[in-house]
Amino acid sequence: MLDGLLSPVFLQEAGQSGNGKNKIKLLTSSSDVSATISCNGNIKIQSVENGEKKEESYSNLEDVYTTISCDKNTEIVIIGDVTKFAINDEDSSDGYLQTIDVSKCNSLLNLSITNCSYIENVDLSKNANLQELVLSGCVGLLDLSLVGLENLSYLEFDSGSDGNNAHITELDLSSCVSLKNATLTGLEVINKIKLNNSLEELYLTTPDSTLTKIYYAATNNVVSSTIADVIADATAADGTVYTDSEGAYYSTIADAATAKGWTIEQL
């Protein structure tokens, strides 16, 4: 029985990568990368500098600012149980983060990517343990899927200081069943938002967006009032709010939708 539990198959089912090690991979056009890292146990940071492979080892870091020098356009691999990873492109010297791969880092609880306007995708489909996610100023993101992030309790997705996101048209938070606090701003072309009912705080602005569809069951007055404001400020004359007529704060949303001429559909 124990043998079975410790088999490679078990490790894969537990979310570990095939070789049993969590990994984060970065590709940067800069000659250095800096990040704040927390980890359990040992981690190794592998990079290439002056054409030679190098490796640095650390143990049990807790909110430690880490800086890694590397050759431009080479990959950095962080191997081990990283629990927090926070990167800000403004901290790199002379280039930009091109890709970040956290899909093999199941240990990640807290991920913050700031001002990385050149990254186009972040695959979070394997980060089921993620509790906090900050994507600030990542205005080049083409898509964002939060499906399966059942432990996510904090989400910050804002435009930062580098313009609005001009690509993301849909955002589905319905499977983020633990999400209590969400900030969603700078979504310039968003047209459909599905919210979850666990939200306690929502800061949502969609300036000049084409938002026409909102899904929310009206269970929280703060969130319902925010949605009412978003509807009132919407530029689209025709929109639809999908909400639950049995929801505690249905009237808040319904009044705003009616005043705007939007349609109300049963969720």
Add this chain to the structure above:
Amino acid sequence: MEKKKPTKLAICGKVISIAKIGEKSLAQFKSQLKLAGVNVSDERVSKVYAACGGRDAVKESK
């Protein structure tokens, strides 16, 4: 979310305290790295010093 300011720096396999970097000059920071056995170029030290919020840092824009 609370933005916790890092108090430690991991560089070249060493972990050093940067809790009081706001009180240190670049020269003092260089000495601290040297004492810790961190061997990096002056240019790199300056970059790290600035990134960590060193007292006399001048942050260059990319």
